[in-house]
Amino acid sequence: MDKERFEELFTTHLIKDIAQEKIDIVLSGQYAKALELLRDAEATGLFPALVGPPGVGKTILCRYFASLRAKESQGRSFYWLTMDESIKPSHFIGSFDPAITLKKGFTLEAFNAGPLLSAMLEGGTFLANEINRATEFSQNTLLEPLEEASIGIPHLGRIKADEDFFFICAMNPEELSGTHRLSEALKDRIKVWIKLTYPEKATELDIIRINLPEQFMVEESELELIYSIIDETRKNKIDIEVPASIRAGIAIAKLLGRKRYLEEKGVLKDQDSVYNHLADISKHVLLGSIKPKPGVKVDTIIEGIINKTIGG
Ligand SMILES: Nc1ncnc2c1ncn2[C@@H]1O[C@H](COP(=O)(O)OP(=O)(O)OP(=O)(O)O)[C@@H](O)[C@H]1O
Numbered sequence: 001m002d003k004e005r006f007e008e009l010f011t012t013h014l015i016k017d018i019a020q021e022k023i024d025i026v027l028s029g030q031y032a033k034a035l036e037l038l039r040d041a042e043a044t045g046l047f048p049a050l051v052g053p054p055g056v057g058k059t060i061l062c063r064y065f066a067s068l069r070a071k072e073s074q075g076r077s078f079y080w081l082t083m084d085e086s087i088k089p090s091h092f093i094g095s096f097d098p099a100i101t102l103k104k105g106f107t108l109e110a111f112n113a114g115p116l117l118s119a120m121l122e123g124g125t126f127l128a129n130e131i132n133r134a135t136e137f138s139q140n141t142l143l144e145p146l147e148e149a150s151i152g153i154p155h156l157g158r159i160k161a162d163e164d165f166f167f168i169c170a171m172n173p174e175e176l177s178g179t180h181r182l183s184e185a186l187k188d189r190i191k192v193w194i195k196l197t198y199p200e201k202a203t204e205l206d207i208i209r210i211n212l213p214e215q216f217m218v219e220e221s222e223l224e225l226i227y228s229i230i231d232e233t234r235k236n237k238i239d240i241e242v243p244a245s246i247r248a249g250i251a252i253a254k255l256l257g258r259k260r261y262l263e264e265k266g267v268l269k270d271q272d273s274v275y276n277h278l279a280d281i282s283k284h285v286l287l288g289s290i291k292p293k294p295g296v297k298v299d300t301i302i303e304g305i306i307n308k309t310i311g312g
């Protein structure tokens with residue numbers, strides 16, 4: 001891509017303000033309660049953690065919360081960092097540009113601020129995503145910001161955070177994460193623990209609806225079937241270690257919606273029953289959406305679920 005085109009595209013696609021971002025979120029059931037807890041934590045200056053398996057809405061809830069804060073007070077931007085073992089303190093704080101540092105030394109001008117430092121300076125929201133995947137060494141970077149609302153930048157000095165600075169972390173439950181645990185020191189500084197899990201049926205159906213493009217709508221009876229397939233993966237705790245998330249249900253619904261759309265347009269030569277469509281689509285989605293227990297074949301599980309819910 002040439003430079004000019006890159007600049008033009010980048011500028012049009014730039015998210016300037018989280019307050020302006022359209023976030024399609026369902027706020028019933030556990031999400032209403034979780035949002036209320038986030039607001040309580042914010043009002044009391046306590047830092048919260050969202051804990052839940054993949055795809056239950058941790059990130060979207062944080063984005064929505066951050067957008068509310070940004071609407072209330074301009075400049076409270078939203079920064080986030082998803083962690084794993086390779087995350088270093090400089091990824092939080094920022095680092096010196098080698099070329100400028102060579103010419104000018106360790107000056108402010110040579111420093112590129114990282115997301116945590118930016119949020120602290122602007123009074124924004126910082127989300128530490130998958131925080132228990134970071135090493136303890138990197139987790140320790142957060143101790144001073146959370147306890148003292150300050151942070152030391154090598155060569156430059158310490159800064160005090162804006163009083164609106166807010167920190168949220170999100171993680172999968174420890175038994176799923178497989179990597180590092182949250183350090184005791186960090187755990188002790190996080191005071192509001194919010195559990196999210198697979199939502200109740202009515203809420204999950206609303207979430208699927210809100211995520212469906214208008215032209216790919218499916219019927220209520222079809223939504224029910226999709227939910228029963230997804231729910232079955234969550235009930236089968238003997239064979240399945242990680243069941244289908246909300247994302248899987250959305251994906252199945254979208255693919256079914258598209259089949260419906262093509263049938264209505266007369267593009268598909270042969271019309272097929274919803275059962276056949278669903279059986280086929282579910283196979284393709286569930287294959288990578290569930291994690292079987294060791295020794296169990298994913299195909300066998302999927303076949304069992306399809307037989308049970310929509311018939312073979
Ligand atoms: N309350 C909700 N309203 C609307 N959409 C939702 C809601 N909860 C989840 N979703 C949708 O479900 C999908 C997964 O949500 P999200 O990415 O927030 O999950 P997560 O818990 O952060 O997952 P991970 O642990 O994998 O990061 C997204 O497509 C999101 O739009």
Ligand SMILES: [Mg+2]
Nearest residue numbers: 058059060129
């Ligand atoms: Mg997420």
